[in-house]
Amino acid sequence: MTVPTAVARILPGILATAAIVTLTISVVLLPWAALPNGASGGLTSNLPWLFGGADFAENTRGRFSNGYLFLALAALMVVPAALLLRGRRLGRGWIMVFGAIAIIFALLTRSRFLDQFAISELPLSAGSGFAGVIIAGALACAAGLAAGWMPRSASTGGPVTLEALAGDKDRLGRERSISGVLAFAAMCSVFIAAAIVFVLVREAWVFASQVEWTRVWDIGWFPRRGFYDLPTLVFSTLVVTGIAMIVAVPLGLGVAIYLSEYASPRLRAVAKPVVEILAGIPTVVLGFFALLWLSPQFVQRFSEANQGNLTAAGLGVGIVIIPLIASVAEDALASVPRALREAAAGLGSRKATTTLQVVLPAASSGIVAAMIIAVSRAFGETMVVFMAGGAADTAVRTFNPLDGSLTMTAAMASLAGGTDSVVGEALTQQSLYFVGLLLFVITLGLNVIANRIVQRTREKY
Numbered sequence: 001m002t003v004p005t006a007v008a009r010i011l012p013g014i015l016a017t018a019a020i021v022t023l024t025i026s027v028v029l030l031p032w033a034a035l036p037n038g039a040s041g042g043l044t045s046n047l048p049w050l051f052g053g054a055d056f057a058e059n060t061r062g063r064f065s066n067g068y069l070f071l072a073l074a075a076l077m078v079v080p081a082a083l084l085l086r087g088r089r090l091g092r093g094w095i096m097v098f099g100a101i102a103i104i105f106a107l108l109t110r111s112r113f114l115d116q117f118a119i120s121e122l123p124l125s126a127g128s129g130f131a132g133v134i135i136a137g138a139l140a141c142a143a144g145l146a147a148g149w150m151p152r153s154a155s156t157g158g159p160v161t162l163e164a165l166a167g168d169k170d171r172l173g174r175e176r177s178i179s180g181v182l183a184f185a186a187m188c189s190v191f192i193a194a195a196i197v198f199v200l201v202r203e204a205w206v207f208a209s210q211v212e213w214t215r216v217w218d219i220g221w222f223p224r225r226g227f228y229d230l231p232t233l234v235f236s237t238l239v240v241t242g243i244a245m246i247v248a249v250p251l252g253l254g255v256a257i258y259l260s261e262y263a264s265p266r267l268r269a270v271a272k273p274v275v276e277i278l279a280g281i282p283t284v285v286l287g288f289f290a291l292l293w294l295s296p297q298f299v300q301r302f303s304e305a306n307q308g309n310l311t312a313a314g315l316g317v318g319i320v321i322i323p324l325i326a327s328v329a330e331d332a333l334a335s336v337p338r339a340l341r342e343a344a345a346g347l348g349s350r351k352a353t354t355t356l357q358v359v360l361p362a363a364s365s366g367i368v369a370a371m372i373i374a375v376s377r378a379f380g381e382t383m384v385v386f387m388a389g390g391a392a393d394t395a396v397r398t399f400n401p402l403d404g405s406l407t408m409t410a411a412m413a414s415l416a417g418g419t420d421s422v423v424g425e426a427l428t429q430q431s432l433y434f435v436g437l438l439l440f441v442i443t444l445g446l447n448v449i450a451n452r453i454v455q456r457t458r459e460k461y
Contacts, residue, residue, distance in 0.1 A: 008149055013085030015143035016095050019136045020081055023074045023102060026132025027067045069105060070133060073098050077140065084147055090177060092147035099140025106133045200440060203433030211427055220396040221406055223415055223428045232397045233435065236310055236405040240385055241378040243314025243401065244321060248374060251318075252325025253367070259326070260333035261355050272330070279323040287387030290316030295388065305402035308390025314401070316384040321374040328373060332366020333359055365454045372450030376443045382409040408439045 077098050080091025110130070211228065221232045255275055259268050295312035299305050305312075336359050344354040360367070390404020393414035398405055406414065412432050 009087040010085070012092065012143045012147040013081060015139050015146060016077060016081035016084050019099060019139035019143060020074050020077045022132055022139060023070055023136035026129045026136060027070045030129040030132050032129040070102060073102050084143060089147045092144040095140050096144030099137040099144070102133055102140070103137035106130060200433050200437045203430050204437040207427050207430035207434040220394065221411055222394045223431050228431050229397055230438070232395050233406060233408045233411050235399060236389070236395070237379060237407040239310045239401050240314040240317055240407055241375060243311060244317035244378040245375065247315055247318025248321045248325050249371065252322045253329055255326040256329035256333055257355060259330050261351070261359065275326050276323050278319065283320060283381065283383040284387070286316050286319055287384040290384055290388035299402070303402050306390050306404055308388055308404045310389060310401045310403065310405055313385040313388040316388050317378050317381045320381060320384060321377050324377055325370045325374045328370035329367050332363040332370065335366065336362045368453050369450055372446055376446050379439065379443055380409060382413050386410040386413050408435050412436060
C-alpha cells in the first residue's frame, strides 16, 4: 500500500475524530459569551446556563440547552468515526448528517440565544464555543467528503488473497447493515403485533372474568348501562358484510374480467387507475354518500326504513371493497399463462367459454384470496357503518336489515368517543377490548381459512 493510499484511507477517520473532539471541547471548555455575572466558560464554569441547570440565575434556568444536543451529536458520531478509522466508507453519510445538524442548529438558535441572555453577539474567534461548533460540523462534513475518495479494500489485480476473495469490505458491511435494518424492521412489526394482542387479551380477560354473562346475551348493546349483547353486534356485522359482498363481488369480479380479458391495452391503462381511485376516496365521504344518497334513493324508496340502516351501510361498504376485489382478481387473471387461452381458442372455444371455463378456474386461488381479503376489509370497516348504520352508541337487538344498529367496529368507535362524564359502568372500557379481540379472532380465522383454500386450489404452471 502506497503512502497516498494509506493517507486516503485514514484521513476521513482522523477528520471525524477531530470533529468529535472539537465539538466536545466547544461545549465543555470553550467560552460562548460573557454573561452578566462574568461567567464565560463552557461546562467547567457555567454549566447551569449552558445545560439548563438550577445554580445560575432564576431568569435563565433551563432556557438554553444546546449543550445536550451537541454532546449527543458527538456521542452519535463515535460509531461512524470508528468505521471511517477502520477504512470503511459505511459511516460517511451519517457523519455528514450529524455535522450538518450541528451547524444548522447552532446558526438557527444563535438569535434566540442572544435574546434570552441579552448578549449583543457571540464571539466568532477560533477559541469560542460557537465557532468551535461550526468548525466541528465542517470537519464532520469534510470527513464524509474525504471518504468518497477512500480506496476500496479488496484489490482487483495481483496475487489472489483471502482478502480479495472475501470481497469489498465496504460492500459486505453495507449488505450486513441493510440486512440488520430489515431484520430490525421485521422484529419491530412482530413486537408491535404481539403487544397489541397482549393488551387485547389482558383487558378482554378482565371483562370475561368479571362480567355477568347473562348481560352478554341480553336485549341489546347498552355498554354504559352494563348490557353487552354481543349477538346484536355480530349479526349486524354479518348483515353489513353480506350486503357488501353481494354488491362488490359481481361488480369487482366483472371489472377484473373485463380489464383482463376484453379491454384493449389503451383502455386498460385508463380504466384500471380510474377504478382504483375509489380506493383513495376517504371512507368518511362514502359514509356521507351512503347516508344522504344511497339510503333515500335506494333503500327508503322501496321500503319503510329509517334514513340510517344496515342496508345503506352495507351498500356503502360494498362500494369501498369494489376496487379491492377488482385489483386483486385482475392481477390473478392476468397471471394466467397466455398459452392456456391460445389452446382454448385453438380448440374452437369462444371468448366467453375460454374465460369462464379456462381462465377463471386457473385463477381461482387468486380470486378466492380477493374475496377473503374483501370480507376482512368489510368486517373491519368503521366510518361508513358508524355514519350510515343508524345507531349512535346503543342498539336494540334486531334481525331486520332495514333497521339501524351497530357493527362491532362502529360500537367500538362510538363507545371510545365518549367523554369522561359518560364513561358508564365499570366494565365499559374493557368491553371494547373484548369486542376487539372477538373481531381479531374472526379476521384471523378468515385469513387462515383463506390460506388453506388458496393452497388447495392453487394452480402452478
